Amino acid sequence: MSRPARLILDRQPSPIGELLIVTDGAGVLRALDFHDYEHRLDRLLKTHYGPLRPDAGSAPAAISDALEAYFDGEFAALNTIPWATNGTAFQHAVWTALTQIPAGETITYSELARRAGRPAAIRAAGHANGANPLSIVAPCHRVIGMDGALTGYGGGIERKRWLLAHEGARRD
Template sequence: MKHRVIDSPVGPLTLVVDDAGVLCALYTDGQKYVPDAVGLGERDDTIADDAVAQLGEYFAGTRDDFDLTLAPRGTAFQAEVWEALRAIPAGETRTYGELARELGRPGASRAVGAATGRNPISIIVPCHRLVGASGSLTGYAGGVERKRWLLDHERGELGA
């Protein structure tokens, strides 16, 4: 494992690659469920250039989707939820219940929420696009203000 820290409009981002150089994590500053420094591996600011470039395009407003090979670590159910998150178009939201139904598990909204909270590749795997049943910005491991910023950014509501 190796990691790299980059600046972004939502604060420092820590990108982590596995031994094959595949992105396995992207953490925001202060995010819940981040491993300790040893779990991130050594710092190497030459890794993940493709992810850094695509994140730059995303924050510049010229990219909605990411075209990266990812290797998130989690259970089979978590992986299923994370893959479903990637199908939510930029600027749109789904509720936890809607995503559970899309997965064929209509009673699993809490489990979807738990899996979403453990998403290790934030922004690229867009867990910020999930909202509460009422449309409220409930829960986000990176903080609700960051979630609001990401959604506003994707909807073009931040101004010039």
């Protein structure tokens, strides 16, 4: 994937903490994370975009509005957000598979690996899931352990629990 000429960082409040929204000059989402993980976002941006640092600015209204609609219960609004991000072909397959898990449903890591086209690569699918730069938009919170347990989530287990409850998926 090509490197954009410009990155823009916006901040948006949400019920589970301030969101950090990184878009490119074309208005495409490049990364989304939580304010208390800004160091992780910085590391990701350096890895994928080298010396290019984001300028403070506003995310396109379509992205901000879609995120707000999601938190208002319009879960399909996430599907309207255009995204592009650097990563391996397998990571992209995993992140795309995440976007196809309907709100209110959960899958296991083995199912994620199967949907990404490599059913035996369960551990690799877990790593790609953990490296997801598009929190909420590529809903990695919808992936749970084989036993139904809430496993790690980059935004913290409490946020994962909140997101799943918000979508009506499950409660511990």
